[in-house]
Amino acid sequence: GCRGLVLRNxxxxQVNNWGIRVVQSPQTTVALCLAEDCGAGGIRVEGADCVVEDCRIRNVGHLYPSAIGLWAGGERTVVRHNHVADTPYTGILGGAQGMVFEANLxxxxxxxxxxxxGIYSGFNGTVTIRGNVVRDIADTGGYGAAAYYIDEQGQGYTLERNLSVGxxxxxxxxxxxxxTIRENVFVNGGQILLTFARSASYRLERNVAVAGGEVTLRAPEAAFGRLPMDAILAGPRPLVRVTLNDYAEAGRETLRERDVPNLGRLDGLQWTPSEELRRRGFPALDWTKVGPRSKPGCDEGAATRR
Structure with missing residues (x-):
C-alpha cells in the first residue's frame, strides 16, 4: 500500500481482472476514471480518508459473476458523483465508520x-447514503435485489433523499x-417492498412510495413499533404492513389512513410533492446532478472540474 495516491483521468x-484496485492505501483519490468491459469488478479502493468521485464503471463481471462495480472501504471515505451501470452483482459496496455515499447513479x-x-452496506455504523439514484434493477426472484441494502450490524446509518425507480x-x-430512513422517494410501475427482517429501532420520516401495485412494509414489531403518520405514505394503493417473526409472516394489516391518492409527480429526476404533502413538510427533491460532473477517462475532452 501507499499514502496519498492520486489516480485521475x-x-x-478489456482486462480480465479489476479495472483499478488500490488496497491498504489511505488518503487515496480516484477521480474521473473510466473502467469498462472488465472480467472482474470496476474500481476497488481500500483505505481510510479516501475519495472516489466522478468515475464511470460499466459492463463489468464478464468472467466473475460476483463482480462489484465500485467497492470502497475505509473510515471517512467518500464515494460521490459516480455512474455505475450493467453489473452482474452489486453496483456500489462498502462500509466503514463515517463513510459517505452521495450523488451516485x-x-x-x-x-x-x-x-x-444498487448500494449495499453493513457491518459498520455512522454511514450516510444521501442523494443517490438507483434505477432499473429487475426482480429475478431468489433472494431478490434491492435498491438500497443495509445488512447485518449496520447501525447508526442515515438513508436520506435518495430515489429508486423501477x-x-x-x-x-x-x-x-x-x-434512519428519511425523505426518500420510491417509484415503481408494479409493487414496492420495504423489508426489515430481524431489524430493530428504526426511525422512518417523510418517505414516499408511488406504486402501480401494492406497497408492502415487512418488519417485526421491534423495527419501529407504531409508525408515525408521516413515516411513509403510499399511493395510489394503500400501504400494507406485514409483521414478521424472524422471516415468517405473523400478521398483516392494511394501513388505509396512509393512502394518499396524489402524492406528487416525478418528472425525470425531479420530484414535486403534492400540495397536501408540502403542507406536511415533505420536500421537493432534485437529482439532476447525480453522476460524474465531468467526462471521466483519458479520452479527448476529459477535464477536471473543481
Missing amino acids: VTVR IERAMRVLHDGG VVEASRNHMARGN
Whole structure:
C-alpha cells in the first residue's frame, strides 16, 4: 500500500481482472476514471480518508459473476458523483465508520446474482447514503435485489433523499438497528417492498412510495413499533404492513389512513410533492446532478472540474 495516491483521468478497458484496485492505501483519490468491459469488478479502493468521485464503471463481471462495480472501504471515505451501470452483482459496496455515499447513479445492477443491491452496506455504523439514484434493477426472484441494502450490524446509518425507480425492493434492511430512513422517494410501475427482517429501532420520516401495485412494509414489531403518520405514505394503493417473526409472516394489516391518492409527480429526476404533502413538510427533491460532473477517462475532452 501507499499514502496519498492520486489516480485521475485513467481509462481501463478489456482486462480480465479489476479495472483499478488500490488496497491498504489511505488518503487515496480516484477521480474521473473510466473502467469498462472488465472480467472482474470496476474500481476497488481500500483505505481510510479516501475519495472516489466522478468515475464511470460499466459492463463489468464478464468472467466473475460476483463482480462489484465500485467497492470502497475505509473510515471517512467518500464515494460521490459516480455512474455505475450493467453489473452482474452489486453496483456500489462498502462500509466503514463515517463513510459517505452521495450523488451516485446506479443503473441495471444485479443482472445475474441475488441478495445484493444498487448500494449495499453493513457491518459498520455512522454511514450516510444521501442523494443517490438507483434505477432499473429487475426482480429475478431468489433472494431478490434491492435498491438500497443495509445488512447485518449496520447501525447508526442515515438513508436520506435518495430515489429508486423501477426497483421492486426499494429498501432492504437485515439484522440492522438504530438507523434512519428519511425523505426518500420510491417509484415503481408494479409493487414496492420495504423489508426489515430481524431489524430493530428504526426511525422512518417523510418517505414516499408511488406504486402501480401494492406497497408492502415487512418488519417485526421491534423495527419501529407504531409508525408515525408521516413515516411513509403510499399511493395510489394503500400501504400494507406485514409483521414478521424472524422471516415468517405473523400478521398483516392494511394501513388505509396512509393512502394518499396524489402524492406528487416525478418528472425525470425531479420530484414535486403534492400540495397536501408540502403542507406536511415533505420536500421537493432534485437529482439532476447525480453522476460524474465531468467526462471521466483519458479520452479527448476529459477535464477536471473543481
